[in-house]
Amino acid sequence: xxxxxxxxxxxxxxxxxxxxxxxxxxxxxxxxxxxxxxxxxxxxxxxxxxxxxxxxxxxxxxxxxxxxxxxxxxxxxxxxxxxxxxxxxxxxxxxxxxxxxxxxxxxxxxxxxxxxxxxxxxxxxxxxxxxxxxxxxxxxxxxxxxxxxxxxxxxxxxxxxxxxxxxxxxxxxxxxxxxxxxxxxxxxxxxxxxxxxxxxxxxxxxxxxxxxxxxxxxxxxxxxxxxxxxxxxxxxxxxxxxxxxxxxxxxxx
Amino acid sequence: xxxxxxxxxxxxxxxxxxxxxxxxxxxxxxxxxxxxxxxxxxxxxxxxxxxxxxxxxxxxxxxxxxxxxxxxxxxxxxxxxxxxxxxxxxxxxxxxxxxxxxxxxxxxxxxxxxxxxxxxxxxxxxxxxxxxxxxxxxxxxxxxxxxxxxxxxxxxxxxxxxxxxxxxxxxxxxxxxxxxxxxxxxxxxxxxxxxxxxxxxxxxxxxxxxxxxxxxxxxxxxxxxxxxxx
Numbered sequence: 001x002x003x004x005x006x007x008x009x010x011x012x013x014x015x016x017x018x019x020x021x022x023x024x025x026x027x028x029x030x031x032x033x034x035x036x037x038x039x040x041x042x043x044x045x046x047x048x049x050x051x052x053x054x055x056x057x058x059x060x061x062x063x064x065x066x067x068x069x070x071x072x073x074x075x076x077x078x079x080x081x082x083x084x085x086x087x088x089x090x091x092x093x094x095x096x097x098x099x100x101x102x103x104x105x106x107x108x109x110x111x112x113x114x115x116x117x118x119x120x121x122x123x124x125x126x127x128x129x130x131x132x133x134x135x136x137x138x139x140x141x142x143x144x145x146x147x148x149x150x151x152x153x154x155x156x157x158x159x160x161x162x163x164x165x166x167x168x169x170x171x172x173x174x175x176x177x178x179x180x181x182x183x184x185x186x187x188x189x190x191x192x193x194x195x196x197x198x199x200x201x202x203x204x205x206x207x208x209x210x211x212x213x214x215x216x217x218x219x220x221x222x223x224x225x226x227x228x229x230x231x232x233x234x235x236x237x238x239x240x241x242x243x244x245x246x247x248x249x250x251x252x253x
Numbered sequence: 254x255x256x257x258x259x260x261x262x263x264x265x266x267x268x269x270x271x272x273x274x275x276x277x278x279x280x281x282x283x284x285x286x287x288x289x290x291x292x293x294x295x296x297x298x299x300x301x302x303x304x305x306x307x308x309x310x311x312x313x314x315x316x317x318x319x320x321x322x323x324x325x326x327x328x329x330x331x332x333x334x335x336x337x338x339x340x341x342x343x344x345x346x347x348x349x350x351x352x353x354x355x356x357x358x359x360x361x362x363x364x365x366x367x368x369x370x371x372x373x374x375x376x377x378x379x380x381x382x383x384x385x386x387x388x389x390x391x392x393x394x395x396x397x398x399x400x401x402x403x404x405x406x407x408x409x410x411x412x413x414x415x416x417x418x419x420x421x422x423x424x425x426x427x428x429x430x431x432x433x434x435x436x437x438x439x440x441x442x443x444x445x446x447x448x449x450x451x452x453x454x455x456x457x458x459x460x461x462x463x464x465x466x467x468x469x470x471x472x473x474x475x476x477x478x479x480x481x482x483x
Contacts, residue, residue: 053441076443084441090389091434096361096381100451105442107449116451136361138388156442 003067005031005160005188006052011061012212013047021047023212024061029160034182034189036199036220039209040234045192046087048209049162052190053084066159080109083153087164089145093137098129098148101137105156123155124148127181143174147181160188167195196224196237208233257354258370259468261347263475271478275342281470282349291356299352303344310340360384374448382435390428397424 006029013022021044029035039045050056051063054075063070065081086092095101099120106119124130127147132140140148146166153161166182167175175198182189182202193199199206199220206223208216210233216223223229224243230236237243260282267274286296313333354363361381368377397420406416 050437055437055440076445079441079443082441084438086434086438086441088434090386091431092438094382094385094435094438095451096364096385100361103451104439104444104449107451108443108445110449112450136385138385152442 003064004028005033005066006190007064008048008051009062009064011048011051011063012059013044013051013056014059021212022051022058025209025212025214027207027214027217029188029190031159031188032186033205034191034203036203036206037190037192037209038194038196038199038206038223038233038235043209043233044212045209046164049084049164049190049192052160052162053082054078055084080156081159083156083158083161085149085153085161085163085166087168089137089142089149092149092152093145096136097133098124098135098137098140099133101148102133102151102155105152109156119155119157123151126154126185127151128177141174142169143171143177146170146174146178150178150181154185158187160190161185162190162192164192165194166191167193167198194235196230196235196243197241200224200243208235210234256464256468257350259465260350260471263468263471264343264346264350267343267471267475268478271474271481272338274474274478275346277474278346278471281467282346282353285467286349286353289353289357291353295356296349296352299356300345300348303348306344307341310337310344313337313340378448386428386431389431390424393427394420394424 006027008025008027011022011025012020014020025044025048037045037048047056051058051070052065054063054070063078065078068074068078068081070078093101095104102120102123103116106116111119120133121130124133127150129144129147129151132144132148137145137148150161150163150166163182166178170178179198179201182191189203191199191203203220206216206218206220207214208223208229215233216226216229221243224237260278264275264278267278286293313336358366364377364381364384367380368374401416401420406413408414408417
């Protein structure tokens, strides 16, 4: 494979109200890499994520997923290749049952009958939610909702998984389950988060986006060790947390 | 669902003079309720929905014209009395049937059934989204109210209603924005303007037979009633 999993070149985007969210983003992610996308609120992280899937159309620059450059003609395939998990599970889960919700994506791809059933089962098993199939999404706990959201994206069998704030609002047990599920997935992952210990635990590489551009990019332990850098971009480590020592004990998986 | 519709239709077509036909219909319905183990209190509580119609029905004998007769020393119209019976029996049976359907069938199955019965998918989709997000919106409203109360808002008079109106507006905007985000989530999973057919279980012949028993009884009664009436 000569193409990287994701290649973003000079991406700029301005919201209709005139706010410029992205000012020339460049990012290249190799196959199988797990990358943490860090940055303060309003930095453009979510906007960037919505570009990867062609929900937003860039003013200039390009997004390439594998060998495909995002364009109107490649939109459907790019959306299959990039699985997007939204921050609010209530946005992600809109069908009356978990099963119907997970089936929604693959059914859009044209899967029918037994093939569709198998895909739904496979995705739910991957996130440890096989027993939730007949439940209504609004009756699930926060952690269950998050895992089912993940299953709806995995059902597309994506090459790249993009999660927006996957740990927000989760209790410690839910967070731990999520980490285990993400660690078990052998696909390229882009995890948008403020949760620096989560980033260090899962990702070998961290990218800081601030003010609509990439301001830092490197090994997670190195990026998190730069206190000055973190402070400039409104990030801070949990109290008493030292990435240098944690990193040695638990090298990024 | 087709069975429920068939049953109600048959009941509605049964001539009102055929009192015994309604008795059989009611007995059949009761048997199904027993079979489905729906508690009687549950049914009765939900049956109160027909009270307004019943009230209207009870007034008919006193205002309808036609041949008069004495019931307990009060002059009432014979035609009106039959009208009352007609409404009571049919509304009672119809309402009981739909409550039974709602009590034994889950919302997704009802929506799926409606789609199968060729109700336009746009309508069932709207209903599905409404059911999915109604609780969420109600919860949002409740939280906004609590937030207001926490900051000393205690509306007693009409002129204090302004924050409520403002919060309704805010709720509308929030719901609208949620709609946009949900749409984005649908697009992200390949939505192209039409709901794809999702695998859902359809009724087998045994289920058709079991569900069909009730409307068949009612249809037989309707025919019998018509025959006797002519």
